[in-house]
Every structure is written in C-alpha cells, then in structure tokens.
Amino acid sequence: MAFTGHVIQTFRVPxxxxxxxxxxxxxxxxxxxxxxxxxxxxxxFLSRTLTTPIVQKKRWEPICARAxxxxxxxxxxxxxxxxxxxxxxxxGPGPFVFNNWEKGSHxxxxxxxxFFGHGKNISGFKLGPHVDGMQFRFIDNTDxxxxxxxxxxIDMYWWGLQENYxxxxxxxxxxxxxxxxxxxxxxxxxxxxxxxxxDLYFRKAIxxxxxxxxxxxxxVQGYAVLSNSIIPSGNTFWYDxxxxxxxxxxxxxxxxxxxxxxxxxxxxxxxxxPVNDEGKVVKGQGxxxxxxxxxxxxxxxxxxxxxxPKRAMVGNMxxxxxxxxxIPMVKKSLSLGYLLKKVKVQHDFDCFVLxxxxxxxxxxxxxxxxxxxNNKPGGWNTSGYSNPRFDEIADASADALDxxxxxxxxxxxxxxxxxxxxxxxxxxxxxxxxxxxxxFTGWVSMLGGIGNRWSFCCISPR
Numbered sequence: 001m002a003f004t005g006h007v008i009q010t011f012r013v014p015x016x017x018x019x020x021x022x023x024x025x026x027x028x029x030x031x032x033x034x035x036x037x038x039x040x041x042x043x044x045f046l047s048r049t050l051t052t053p054i055v056q057k058k059r060w061e062p063i064c065a066r067a068x069x070x071x072x073x074x075x076x077x078x079x080x081x082x083x084x085x086x087x088x089x090x091x092g093p094g095p096f097v098f099n100n101w102e103k104g105s106h107x108x109x110x111x112x113x114x115f116f117g118h119g120k121n122i123s124g125f126k127l128g129p130h131v132d133g134m135q136f137r138f139i140d141n142t143d144x145x146x147x148x149x150x151x152x153x154i155d156m157y158w159w160g161l162q163e164n165y166x167x168x169x170x171x172x173x174x175x176x177x178x179x180x181x182x183x184x185x186x187x188x189x190x191x192x193x194x195x196x197x198x199d200l201y202f203r204k205a206i207x208x209x210x211x212x213x214x215x216x217x218x219x220v221q222g223y224a225v226l227s228n229s230i231i232p233s234g235n236t237f238w239y240d241x242x243x244x245x246x247x248x249x250x251x252x253x254x255x256x257x258x259x260x261x262x263x264x265x266x267x268x269x270x271x272x273x274p275v276n277d278e279g280k281v282v283k284g285q286g287x288x289x290x291x292x293x294x295x296x297x298x299x300x301x302x303x304x305x306x307x308x309p310k311r312a313m314v315g316n317m318x319x320x321x322x323x324x325x326x327i328p329m330v331k332k333s334l335s336l337g338y339l340l341k342k343v344k345v346q347h348d349f350d351c352f353v354l355x356x357x358x359x360x361x362x363x364x365x366x367x368x369x370x371x372x373x374n375n376k377p378g379g380w381n382t383s384g385y386s387n388p389r390f391d392e393i394a395d396a397s398a399d400a401l402d403x404x405x406x407x408x409x410x411x412x413x414x415x416x417x418x419x420x421x422x423x424x425x426x427x428x429x430x431x432x433x434x435x436x437x438x439x440f441t442g443w444v445s446m447l448g449g450i451g452n453r454w455s456f457c458c459i460s461p462r
Contacts, residue, residue, distance in 0.1 A: 040399070041399060041401050042398060042399060043398060043399060043400050043401055043403075043406050044362075044398050047360070048362070048364070055091075056091045059091065063081075063082065064082070066081070067081045067082055093114075094115065095111070095112055095115045095117070095118075095127070095128065095453070095456060095457050096109035096110060096112055096133065096134060097109060097112045104138060105137070105138060106135050106136060106137045106138065107136040107138075108133060108134075108135045108136075109134050109136075110132065110133040111128075111129045111131070111132050111133055112129070115127075115129065117457065123454075125444070125454055125457065125458050127457040127458065128457050128458065128459075128460065129456065129457060130442070130458070130459065130460035130461070131440070131459060131460065134456065142162065142165075146161075146165050146169070146434075149169065149175065149436065150172065152174075152438075152439075155435065155436050155439055155440055156433065156434070156435040156436070156443075156450075156451075157434040157435070158433055158449075158451040159431055159433060159451060160431070161177070161431075161432040161433055161434055162432075163221055163432075165434075166179075166432055174436050174437055174438040175434055175435070175436055175437070176435055176437050177433070177434050178432070178433050178434075178435065178443065178445050178449065178450045179431070179432045180234070180430065180431055180445055180446065180447060180448065180449050180450070181232060181233070181234035181428050181429075181431075181447055182234075182357070182358075182428060182429050182431045182447070182448055182449070183232055183235060183358060183359045183361060183428075183448050184232065184358060184359060184428050184429055185227060185230060185232060185356050185425055185426075185428055186224075186227075186353070186354070186355035186425075186426045186427050187230075187353070187355065187424060188206075188210065188300075188314070188318065188351060188352070188353050188423065188424040189343070189351060189352050189353075189354065189383050189422065189423045189424075190203055190206075190350075190351050190383055190421075190422055190423070191347065191349050191350055191383060191384060192383050192384050192385055192422050193347065195289070196298075197350065197351065199266070200420060201262055201263065201265075201266040202263065202266070202268075203420075203422070204246070205259040205260075205263045205325070206259075206318075206322065206421075206424070207247070207421050208247045208250075208255050208258050208259040208262065209255055209259045209321045209325060210247075210318060210321060210424055210426070211247070211252060211255065211317070211321065212226050212227075212247075212426060212427065213226065214252075214317070215314055215317070215426060215427060216427055219310055219313050219314060219317070220310055220427060220429065223429065223432075224428060224429045224430055225427060225428045225429075225430065226426075226427055227425035227426055227427050227428050228243050228244075228245045228418070229243045229414045229417075229418060229425055230365075230366050230369065230414065230417055230418075230423065231359075231363050231366060232359065232447075234428065234447040235359075235361060235363065235447060237407065238363045238407060239414075240410075240411040240414045240415065242415075243414050243415055243418045244415065244418045246421075252321075253281045255321075256274055256275070256281050256324055257275055257281065260273065260274045260325060263325070266290065267289075267290030268287055268288065268290060269288045269292070270285065270286055270287050270288070270326050271286025271288075271326075272285040272286060272326065273326070274324060274325050274326055281324075283323065283326070284323075284324065284325050284326025285326050286326060287325070287326040287327055287328075295327065295328060296328070297328040297329065298322075298327065298328065298329045298330075298350045298351065299329070299330055299331075299332050299349070299350050299351075300315050300318055300319060300329060300330075300350065300351050301315075301331075301332055301333075301334055301343070301349055301350075301351070301352040301353070302314070302331060302332075302334075303333065303334070303336045303339060303353075303354075304333040304334070305333065307336055308355075311353045311354070311355065312331075312333055314426065315331040315333075315353050316331055318331075319331045339352065340354075343382050344377075344378060344379075345377050346377070347377070347382075347384065353426075361447070363410055364397075366394070366410060366413050366414065367394040367395075367397060367413070368380040369381060369382075369423075370383070370385045370387075370390060370394070370413075370417055371390070371391050371395075372385070372386040372387070372390075372391050373391075383422040383423060384422075385417075385420070385422040387420065390413060390417070393409050393412050393416070394409075394413055397409040397410050397413065431449045433449050433450050433451060435450065437462075439461065439462060440459050440460065440461060440462065441459070441460060441462055442455070442459040443455050443458075443459060444458055
C-alpha cells in the first residue's frame with residue numbers, strides 16, 4: 001500500500017500548521033485550496049498524519065487567520081494564541097456531542113445521531129452509541145467518589161482507583177474492578193555524554209544492580225508491571241519479549257557479585273572491593289576509574305516526594321544499591337519543571353528517574369527518544385545516545401509500510417537500546433477502574449483501561 005502522489009486532503013490551512021513531516025503541499029492559484037501529497041511512502045502517515053485533529057472551519061478559520069497575522073508580525077507565537085482560545089461549545093464528529101457543562105460539577109454529552117460508525121461492526125465490536133448520553137461528574141474527594149460508586153449514584157469510576165479501595169469494591173456483587181496496564185513507562189536515564197556513563201560496562205553494571213522486583217513489590221506495592229524494554233509489555237504487538245533482561249532471577253547479593261565482576265574486568269578498582277578476599281559481599285568503598293583516578297560523587301535527580309513519592313523512593317534505593325558497589329552517589333529532588341529543564345534543555349545531569357504517563361500505541365517514540373539528530377537542547381534524545389546503526393534502522397522503521405517488517409525493525413531497535421542501556425526501564429503502572437454491572441454492560445478492557453472510545457461506543461443498558 002503506497003500513498004505517494006495521491007491526494008489525501010483538501011481544505012484551507014494557515015501556513016504555520018501546514019508543515020507536516022513527510023508532506024508536501026500544492027496551493028491552487030486562487031490560494032483558496034491546498035492539496036497535500038506524500039513526498040514518499042511513510043508508515044507514520046497512518047499513525048501520525050491521519051490522527052492530526054480536524055476542526056470546524058467556520059469556527060477556527062478566523063482564529064487561525066489572527067494567529068497567522070501574529071506570526072507574520074513576530075509579536076506572539078501562533079500556537080500559544082490557539083492554545084489560549086477558550087472553547088465554549090466544542091463541535092466534533094464522534095459518537096457523542098456536547099450538551100452542557102457546569103464548571104466544577106459535571107459535563108453532559110448526548111448521542112450524536114450522525115455518528116458514522118453507528119450500527120457498524122468494526123474490529124469485532126458493534127458500535128452504538130447504545131445510550132442516549134453520558135454525564136461526567138467531577139468529584140474532588142476520593143472517599144465521596146467511591147461511596148457514589150457503592151450507592152449507585154455513579155456507574156463508573158474512571159482512572160486512579162487507589163489500592164486501598166479495591167478489595168471492598170471487588171467484593172461488591174454489582175461492581176467489577178478492571179485492572180489494566182497503562183501505556184506508560186517509568187525509567188532511569190543516563191547522561192552518556194560524560195563520565196562514567198559514557199562507559200557501556202558501567203551502565204550495564206548499574207542495570208544489574210537495580211532491583212526491579214523490589215521496586216514492584218515494595219515501592220509500587222505490586223501495582224505495576226516490571227519493564228524490560230522501552231515499549232511497555234502491554235503493547236503486545238510491538239513489544240519484543242526476548243529483549244535482554246539484566247539480573248533476572250538474581251538475589252541482591254548475586255546482583256552485586258555480577259556487577260562487581262563486570263566492573264573489575266573493565267579495569268575499575270576499589271580501596272575496599274564490594275566482594276572481599278573471602279568472597280563475602282560487603283559495602284564497597286573508594287572506586288577508581290580504569291586510569292586510577294577516584295570517581296567523583298554522582299547525582300541522581302528525581303521529582304520531589306510531594307509530587308511523586310514513588311519516583312523519589314526509587315532514587316533513594318538506587319543510591320543505596322550503588323553505594324554497595326562503592327559508587328559514590330547522592331539523590332537530589334528538584335521541581336519537575338526545573339528537573340526537565342536540566343535534563344532536556346541544559347543536559348546538566350548525571351542520571352535521573354522520570355516517566356512518561358501516556359505513550360502512544362504506535363511505538364515511533366522509540367525512534368524519537370534515541371535517534372542521534374534529536375540530541376540537541378530541547379530534543380527528545382535526553383541521554384545523548386548516538387549510534388549510526390540504530391539511526392539507520394530507526395529511519396527504516398518510519399518508512400516500512402509492511403507492518404510485520406516494521407515490527408521486526410522495532411524489535412531490533414529495542415534490542416540495541418537494551419544492549420546499550422542509555423535508559424533502564426523500570427515499570428509500567430497499572431490503572432484500576434470500577435464499574436457497576438447491574439445497569440450497563442459492554443465495557444472494553446484494554447491497555448490504558450476501560451475509559452476508552454470503544455467502551456463509550458459499546459456500553460448498553462442491561
């Protein structure tokens with residue numbers, strides 16, 4: 001399937017939003033119509049270009065014209081102007097349309113009689129909507145929200161159901177708790193532009209030392225899935241289950257022994273090795289680089305505990321595990337904005353713990369995170385990873401129209417990254433949601449939870 005040379009859309013568009021990647025445009029002489037063509041076959045045409053939001057012309061054309069004028073005068077960035085526009089009566093072609101909104105109370109949507117999918121069977125689902133409308137209530141107290149689910153004043157608790165409520169809800173005869181993996185990743189990243197993280201064997205030793213099962217069991221209380229790749233395992237088509245897994249099945253002591261062996265064979269020395277002459281594991285001290293110079297104190301950055309206690313605690317534990325190897329490290333908590341500035345813009349860091357709470361199902365982010373041309377201030381390649389072979393495969397993955405060929409390329413990319421470990425994937429969190437089953441049925445459980453467009457098209461009264 002190739003789209004090269006085929007017209008894909010016809011509409012008037014301001015110049016500042018028409019520079020889509022992989023797309024060229026031809027404007028008619030009267031400048032009233034722009035036709036877009038693919039420059040070359042691209043797999044991302046389907047998952048990126050065709051998912052670009054389309055808005056109502058009569059509502060947004062004057063706003064875009066004003067933003068274009070602002071851009072021409074260089075007084076304001078046009079995107080900022082668009083994002084500031086207050087949408088009072090949203091218009092869309094989906095299964096439901098806007099009815100009313102009371103700020104701080106609820107949002108009501110009603111069935112769209114013109115929805116294109118009504119009555120159609122798509123991907124094994126018979127689409128509705130099968131209900132007249134949906135009311136989204138905003139409840140700022142978790143206890144009150146859970147009580148509302150218990151009493152039946154709401155039918156579904158969307159996202160963020162805390163662990164301490166799950167047992168009581170699950171034991172209720174009319175309530176089902178749905179637990180799904182999120183399309184998300186929490187990870188530890190390295191600055192491979194500088195010592196000692198530019199040393200592959202040093203990074204692998206750290207990967208061996210990080211006890212992911214402990215993180216899953218003790219820090220996130222089992223409410224996550226251990227991650228061995230940048231792509232979450234719940235994204236089953238794109239995830240390679242055979243990626244390299246560091247320290248799998250090893251005890252804490254075995255991890256230290258293996259990491260120590262790797263560093264020793266790479267030329268590192270210690271004043272007091274983490275494994276003594278009797279073969280006993282002890283706390284190492286005074287690690288030195290292969291050239292004999294002492295290793296300086298390293299810093300691991302995390303968000304503050306008030307923002308995310310789990311990531312802050314992961315930083316504490318990583319510090320302790322590396323100190324067992326004699327690696328001097330301190331943990332430093334920074335506000336999220338400042339942390340991102342140091343990591344993504346200034347590249348002023350040793351290592352960090354961060355996360356992506358919502359990754360797309362299409363795994364092109366793997367290319368963006370590690371391709372060398374994104375190693376720039378503000379770029380997605382925060383670690384500074386550079387590998388011509390990875391770049392070649394990554395670009396080929398964006399071009400491959402055959403989905404199975406593209407999957408093979410993305411599996412290769414996962415294996416390269418896990419062999420070189422610029423990041424250590426830690427875990428993908430789970431999301432729990434509760435729904436009453438005595439009034440409605442048809443919830444679609446999938447990666448990311450039951451609050452999805454398939455559910456909203458399929459739920460129906462009992």
